[in-house]
Amino acid sequence: AQKVTQAQTEISVVEKEDVTLDCVYETRDTTYYLFWYKQPPSGELVFLIRRNSFDEQNEISGRYSWNFQKSTSSFNFTITASQVVDSAVYFCALWGTGRRALTFGSGTRLQVQP
Amino acid sequence: DTAVSQTPKYLVTQMGNDKSIKCEQNLGHDTMYWYKQDSKKFLKIMFSYNNKELIINETVPNRFSPKSPDKAHLNLHINSLELGDSAVYFCASSLGSGVIPHEQYFGPGTRLTVT
Numbered sequence: 001a002q003k004v005t006q007a008q009t010e011i012s013v014v015e016k017e018d019v020t021l022d023c024v025y026e027t028r029d030t031t032y033y034l035f036w037y038k039q040p041p042s043g044e045l046v047f048l049i050r051r052n053s054f055d056e057q058n059e060i061s062g063r064y065s066w067n068f069q070k071s072t073s074s075f076n077f078t079i080t081a082s083q084v085v086d087s088a089v090y091f092c093a094l095w096g097t098g099r100r101a102l103t104f105g106s107g108t109r110l111q112v113q114p
Numbered sequence: 115d116t117a118v119s120q121t122p123k124y125l126v127t128q129m130g131n132d133k134s135i136k137c138e139q140n141l142g143h144d145t146m147y148w149y150k151q152d153s154k155k156f157l158k159i160m161f162s163y164n165n166k167e168l169i170i171n172e173t174v175p176n177r178f179s180p181k182s183p184d185k186a187h188l189n190l191h192i193n194s195l196e197l198g199d200s201a202v203y204f205c206a207s208s209l210g211s212g213v214i215p216h217e218q219y220f221g222p223g224t225r226l227t228v229t
Contacts, residue, residue, distance in 0.1 A: 034214050039155075045204065045220040089155055096214040101170050102218070104157040 002027045004094050012111045013059030013082050018028035021077045021108045029053075033095040034068065034075040035102065040088040046092075051075065082112045117141050118221040120205050126227045127195055135190045137205030144211060146188035147203040147218065148180060157204075162209050163188055194219045195228045200227070202226070 003026040013019045025034065036048040051058060051068050059066045062081045080084055092105040118139045127133050139146065147170075148160040161180045162170040168180070176195045184224040191200060 028117075035215075043202070043223050044220075045206075047217045050215070050217060091157065097213065099193070100173075100213065100215075101162060102161045102215070103159075107155050107157075109155075 002094055002096050002098060002099060002103045004031075004092050004103055006090075006092055006105035006108050009106070010030070010109040012113065014113050016072050016081050017112075018078060018080050018108065019112075020031045021079075021090050022090050023075045023077065023094075023105060023111065025075065025094045027093070027094060027096045029096035029098050031097045035089045035093040035095065036066070036075075036077050037093065037104075038088045039107070041092065045091070048077075079110075082110075084112050084114050086110060087112045118141075118205055118207055118219050120203075120221040120224050122224060123222060124161075124225050124227075127228065128229055129195055129197060131195050132191070132193045133195060133226070134192070135203055135205075135226075137185055137188045137220070137221055139205075139207040139221075141207055143209055143219070144185060145208050146182065147206040147208075148188065149206065149220075151204060151223070152204040161190075161193070187201035192226075195226075196227050198229045199215060200219070200226055211217050 005024045032053045034051045038046045065078045067076045089107045089109045091107045093102040121136045145164045147162045151157045160174050163182045166182045179191045182188045202223045204223045206218040209216040219228045
């Protein structure tokens with residue numbers, strides 16, 4: 001069985017603060033992929049990153065960074081110097097090679113106040 | 115150019131009716147998906163198709179029937195609509211056959227309200 005847990009339902013920060021969104025996953029697959037998607041208030045889902053289970057290097061893209069730790073089954077997402085435009089629901093998702101489908105977490109709503 | 119388009123964007127209908135949602139992608143992708151997002155924002159896969167062949171059919175009532183006339187289109191037909199079908203339905207597409215996952219491109223969603 002696959003499961004993705006995003007324990008933080010909602011986070012509110014003030015602009016320019018750093019914020020970390022947590023993601024913990026469960027899978028029995030040895031090969032799997034992890035994703036983050038953003039859903040802004042307009043409703044569409046936007047791909048942010050894909051990581052496979054063999055690549056534990058952290059990744060940085062501008063103000064965004066991801067920390068993948070296999071030992072704790074976590075794939076956390078940090079936004080540095082948050083901006084109002086970062087306000088959205090963020091979803092972590094898992095793809096196991098056995099199931100061939102994305103299992104989404106319940107999402108974390110991030111509100112960045114000006 | 116819209117990569118993944120869905121029509122209609124909003125759909126309000128009464129219980130018991132039959133309705134369809136259309137999806138088209140112009141990205142040349144081989145795999146298409148339907149997802150349901152409920153009122154609590156929970157996203158769940160319903161179906162996936164690869165080159166018109168059904169790959170995944172989650173535990174969805176058989177009132178829901180996907181149809182893929184070609185690999186650029188994946189339509190969703192719903193019979194005998196129920197109140198619990200009210201949700202936002204997203205179509206998505208990606209490269210590949212679904213064994214190794216690629217980035218999925220999502221449509222804008224169709225908000226279905228059943229009264």
